[in-house]
Amino acid sequence: MKGLDWGAMYDEFHENTYDTFALEKQTHDLMEDDEIMKKAGIYRYVLSGDLRYLSFRTFDKKQKREAYERQKGICVHCQKHFELEEMEADHITPWKEGGTTVADNCQMLCRSCNRIKGAK
Ligand SMILES: [Zn+2]
Structure with a gap:
């Protein structure tokens, strides 16, 4: 290769x-x-x-949609409903702790929650 x-x-x-x-x-x-x-x-x-x-570090569209549908459009953090376009994919088990980029390890957060999480 x-x-x-x-x-x-x-x-x-x-x-x-x-x-x-x-x-x-x-x-x-x-x-x-x-x-x-x-x-x-x-x-x-x-x-x-x-x-x-x-795997790649970022989730693809299919994985995001899967997580979005599983959550029924509810942000896991603030419990509010968002459109798919308004949300961002997040690793449930963080990448740096060995979390992989699979649909099962994907959760959707709204942009502001994701920003808060990322700032921690
Ligand atoms: Zn949120």
Whole structure:
């Protein structure tokens, strides 16, 4: 894969020993999965086991709509109703604490609540 720094990745992960065949198969299976958009992250995931390499940090439209519908348009923070366009997606388990960018970890906050949360 172009643009992939195998050297740096080797330095990062070389303390572990890997079953090359199993890794290859796992990588191949993940490549086949269209749900995973960030293909370059697959190698890092396979080597590190950290799911965050597989996903983007920001939620896409589909994930936002899913969370919005689950909440019925109610901001989880102030309990008021908003249009989807007036809301912003937020990680329930924060990204920096290992939260992944999946619909299950998405909650919709209105803009002002999201700003308050972000300021903390
Ligand atoms: Zn709110």
